[in-house]
Amino acid sequence: MNLEAIYFISQVVAAVALVGSLVFVGIQIREARKQAEHAERTAKAQVFQQITDAYRLEATKWTSQPDIYRIVLEGRPLDAVTxxxxxxxxxxFFSSMHLAQNIYFQHKSGLLPDRAYRSYIAFLASLCSRxxxxxxxxxxxxxxxxxxxxxxDEEFSKAHFLGGDRYHADENQGHASHDSQASTSKEEVTS
Known part of the structure; x- marks a missing residue:
C-alpha cells in the first residue's frame, strides 16, 4: 500500500464517519423536537386545566353570593350599595380581573387557546360592561x-347587551360571544 492509497482510505473513512455523525445528529434533533413538542403540549394542557379550574372557581364565587351578583346584573351604581x-x-372584581390578566398573558404567550380565552373575556365583559x-x-x-x-377597555367598548343578559361583541373582529343563560341567569339569581 502506498501513501496515496492510505490517504484515499482515510478520506473515505472520514467521509463515512461524517455522514454517520450527521445521521446521528439528525436523529438526535428529531428526538429533541419530539420531546419539545410533547413538553409544549403538556404545558398547554396544564395551563388550560389550571385556567379552567380558576375560571370555574371564579364563576362559583360570583354565583355563591347572589345578593352581590344581583347588584352587578341590575347595574346598580356603587353609591347605591352598602x-x-x-x-x-x-x-x-379584583379576583376576576387578576385572573383575566393572567389569562390574557397566558393566551398572548400561546399557552391558552383562543376559544378558552374568549370565553373568559365574555364572562368578564358580561359582568364589567354593566x-x-x-x-x-x-x-x-x-x-x-x-x-x-x-x-x-377595547373589549368593553365593543360589548353591548341584547335581551338583558346576553353579551355580544363585534364578531367581525373575532371577539367573544356569550349567552349567560348557559351560566346563571338573572332569574335564577333572584329566585
Whole structure:
C-alpha cells in the first residue's frame, strides 16, 4: 500500500464517519423536537386545566353570593350599595380581573387557546360592561398592566347587551360571544 492509497482510505473513512455523525445528529434533533413538542403540549394542557379550574372557581364565587351578583346584573351604581357590599364587590372584581390578566398573558404567550380565552373575556365583559362593573373598572384600572387594561377597555367598548343578559361583541373582529343563560341567569339569581 502506498501513501496515496492510505490517504484515499482515510478520506473515505472520514467521509463515512461524517455522514454517520450527521445521521446521528439528525436523529438526535428529531428526538429533541419530539420531546419539545410533547413538553409544549403538556404545558398547554396544564395551563388550560389550571385556567379552567380558576375560571370555574371564579364563576362559583360570583354565583355563591347572589345578593352581590344581583347588584352587578341590575347595574346598580356603587353609591347605591352598602359599604359591606362595595367591599365584597371589590374583592370579587379584583379576583376576576387578576385572573383575566393572567389569562390574557397566558393566551398572548400561546399557552391558552383562543376559544378558552374568549370565553373568559365574555364572562368578564358580561359582568364589567354593566354600570356597576364599569364604575369599578374606571376606579381600579391603574392597578393593572397597561397593555392588559387597554385590551379590557377595547373589549368593553365593543360589548353591548341584547335581551338583558346576553353579551355580544363585534364578531367581525373575532371577539367573544356569550349567552349567560348557559351560566346563571338573572332569574335564577333572584329566585
Amino acid at each position: 359599604q359591606e357590599e362595595r367591599t365584597r364587590l371589590a374583592g370579587l 354600570q356597576t362593573g364599569k364604575a369599578w373598572w374606571e376606579s381600579r384600572r391603574p392597578f393593572f398592566d397597561d397593555e392588559f387594561a387597554g385590551m379590557i
